Amino acid sequence: MGGRRGFGSVTARAPGKINVLLRVGALQPDGYHDVASLYQAVSLCEEVTAEHAEGFSVRFGGPIDCSGLSVDDSNLAIRAARLLAAETGHPGGAALSVVKQVPIAGGMGGGSADAAAALVACDELWGTGLGRSGLLPLASRLGADVPFALAGGTAIGVGRGDQLSPALAKGEFHWVLAFSDAGLSTPEVYAALDRHRERHRSDLPPVRQRVEVDPAAIQAVRSGDRVALAEVLHNDLQPAALRLAPHLGEVLELGESHGALAGIVSGSGPTCAFLVPHALAAAELVSAFAREGISAVTATGPARGARITRAE
Template identity: 70%
Template sequence: MRDARGRSVTVKAPGKINVYFRVGALQADGYHDVASLYQAVSLCEEVTAEHSDEFTVRFTGPIDTTDLATDGSNLAVRAARLLAEHTGYAGGVALTILKRVPIAGGMGGGSADAAATLVACDELWGTGLGRSGLLPLAAMLGADVPFALEGGTAVGTGRGDELSPALAKGTFHWVLALSDAGLSTPVVYEALDAHRDRHATHLGTQPDLVKVDTAVLQAVRVGDADSLADAMHNDLQTAALNLAPDLMTLLELGESRGALAGIVSGSGPTVAFLVQDAQAASELRGVLTRSGVRALTVTGPVVGARIIEG
């Protein structure tokens, strides 16, 4: 292991959109089997790691991070500690996170921070695990962390952490409509379960095991935005809309003003609108901004966590 003093390493890691998300029946252990198609997008977090005798984290950037934990419960700090324990590294690290991905927005910003931290500390400390060696540690930190490490487009099954790369061609253009209020993932899942219980007669029995529909895989394989718009789906969307009814108005606005389709990303409340090209993205962003909605244009897929300095 190298002496980390006096140098820093900065790593960029992407947020993600759940282009497709199916949720199986509630299991006895309180979890659900899920099947997702993730796409990493160009809205990225940046983590800078510097030598320290302790483990610390601070935040910068345009996102309000007032409510984010900076103690040992923070996912990036947990990632650094896990790597140190796994490799026997005796020091600590001072992390500075430039946040751009919305907090509690269904885009995996915290997971991107953890993935970037693993890569940054592995390089800073000279622990030499590399991407393949870091993947098992990423999986221990949460379902979205391995994907933030890998990037691209991937199918996630099981708890969402069993990843297999999906062939993807071309570039997809998205407009992200951001919300000031977050949605708790456990609360959204609870609302989904309650909705299914209330409407069991109509909805029928939910399958224990779910899979990604072949139509969505074919759409990304050929790079066809129109086909992807037809195939996008999110089982959590109904629950998210019940908890945050304003999202329905937002979806209707985007789809009436040029979006091929809109979808709540993951547990929300970020709404992702798929559009045909960069010009359409710019026009829709303008419409949303004039309506008082914070909106960003992004593209996908992009690569996973990577060193940009150090």
């Protein structure tokens, strides 16, 4: 059976995230951008079950159409399990089963949540004993959003978004997440932003090399002030996402005209996140979207990071 306690399977859950605020710096020579983000983990989670196996495999289920996802070694969950095995010298593999609830290519870090949950589940299954602090350096090597999926809560991310510092949030924030049938490629959205900045260079203020999270946004989450947070929601990638998917503008208008305090494209999109004053307003907004044929769910934040939910 293996594992520290002889478990045959371990299930872990990790949260999707909303970029409450996202600033994007100038394009760097290495092809990346310096970013500054205020992340909030939300209750829409990915669930990964790991079982002992000779090799590494992954399969998907749940309410999301996963037919287009890769199940080979390029998959982020498999990469996470392989990295943990390589770093700890674990000789075996893992069969991973993922229940997806976070939209694919939706700007909410679903793949990163899969990787974080796979790290936590395999660490427990194999008895490798790294724990959250030991897994964090591995998470950083897998992608910018993986460390936050591991940590959860509310945090400021700088650099490529993976240099995290906690931003303690007071109270609970209610969100409505409106999904799109088609995903958006993160590299394509960044490229569209660069083209826009280059095209309008004479009309736009100079793009800073280094960017920071606005202090007003940090204060709003620390004080639990939903109205103040609604006033400072911002995403530098939103104009680029709207150019690539113009219908998102109509989604944002619909949400803000049906009770949302504010709406924003989450990350590179196309998921739109709406901050609402309370749970009743969230339910009413989901119903309004349903009447227009738009899929939407309620979520709350901040949510806990990757954690074990079952070990058998």
